[in-house]
Each structure stands twice: as structure tokens, then as C-alpha cells.
Amino acid sequence: MMLYKTYQSYCHRLQHDMYFLTSNSRLNEQVVDKIILQLNRVYPQILTNAEAEKFRNPKALLHTRLSDLIKHLQKKGDRHCQEFYRALQINAEQLYNDLPSRKILSPVFFLACFSVAAGFALFWYCCNSDTKVIGRARRILGFSPIIIGRHVRNICMLYLEDVSRN
Numbered sequence: 001m002m003l004y005k006t007y008q009s010y011c012h013r014l015q016h017d018m019y020f021l022t023s024n025s026r027l028n029e030q031v032v033d034k035i036i037l038q039l040n041r042v043y044p045q046i047l048t049n050a051e052a053e054k055f056r057n058p059k060a061l062l063h064t065r066l067s068d069l070i071k072h073l074q075k076k077g078d079r080h081c082q083e084f085y086r087a088l089q090i091n092a093e094q095l096y097n098d099l100p101s102r103k104i105l106s107p108v109f110f111l112a113c114f115s116v117a118a119g120f121a122l123f124w125y126c127c128n129s130d131t132k133v134i135g136r137a138r139r140i141l142g143f144s145p146i147i148i149g150r151h152v153r154n155i156c157m158l159y160l161e162d163v164s165r166n
Contacts, residue, residue, distance in 0.1 A: 010081035013101040
């Protein structure tokens with residue numbers, strides 16, 4: 001599950017996924033034919049009969065046909081690439097779920113993970129019973145109104161004063 005994903009055009013996503021899709025044994029000939037037939041029969045404005053026959057030519061290598069199909073769809077635009085993804089999802093759902101463009105985590109996810117780790121580290125640092133650590137923590141928090149909000153800093157300072165008195 002992705003927590004946050006920035007918008008990418010389907011053409012850009014297809015460019016990103018092209019190597020994954022055309023690598024050996026990802027898609028077999030039957031699945032590629034099903035995708036081509038779906039794009040031709042269900043959406044004839046995406047692939048004409050002549051184009052479908054060209055991409056279903058058994059004399060050409062599967063890798064070449066699939067690469068040519070992807071490049072052809074990218075030239076036609078975002079809607080055509082979107083329909084390719086829809087056909088891929090219907091005919092090869094597991095492969096669709098494993099696409100690299102669906103696995104990208106945004107910087108917001110990493111920032112959230114870092115923030116949680118930093119919060120735990122600060123909590124552990126402040127809760128240590130060593131008084132030298134508390135003095136250092138008070139100095140760090142005293143000079144950090146930019147890093148954390150003033151209200152949070154004041155609460156942390158009050159907590160450190162209570163801990164140092166005990």
C-alpha cells in the first residue's frame with residue numbers, strides 16, 4: 001500500500017515500467033495477445049485492426065512487439081497508455097501489482113519515517129537518568145525554537161526541570 005503518490009502521467013509511468021515489462025518471462029505471448037485484442041476490440045480507437053495485426057505478428061520476437069506497442073501507445077498519448085494499464089490489470093493482475101511505478105514511495109513517506117525515528121531518539125535521550133544527558137538535552141532544546149515549535153519546546157523544558165528535581 002502506498003501512503004502518498006505524486007501524480008505522474010500514464011505515458012511517463014509506461015516509460016518507467018517499459019524495461020520491467022519487456023524483460024524476459026514477465027509477459028508471455030498469450031497475455032500480450034489478450035492485451036492487444038482488448039485494446040483493439042474494446043477500444044478500436046486505440047488500436048486499429050492493422051495495428052493490432054502488426055503487434056500480434058508471430059514472426060517477430062515478443063520483446064520487439066511489446067516494445068513497439070509501448071512506444072506506439074506513448075506516441076498516441078496519455079489516454080492510450082492508461083487503457084494499456086487497464087488491459088494489463090485485467091489480463092495480468094499480479095504483474096500489474098508488481099510494476100515499479102506502483103512501488104515508488106514518495107519523499108513524504110521517508111520524511112515521516114525519519115520524524116518518528118527522531119522523535120523516539122529525542123524521547124530516549126531525554127528520559128535517560130544520567131543528569132549530564134539532561135543538562136545537554138536542556139541546552140539543545142533551549143536553542144531549538146526553529147527546529148521545533150515554541151510550545152513543544154516549553155513543554156519539553158518543563159518536563160526536563162521536573163526530571164532533574166527528582
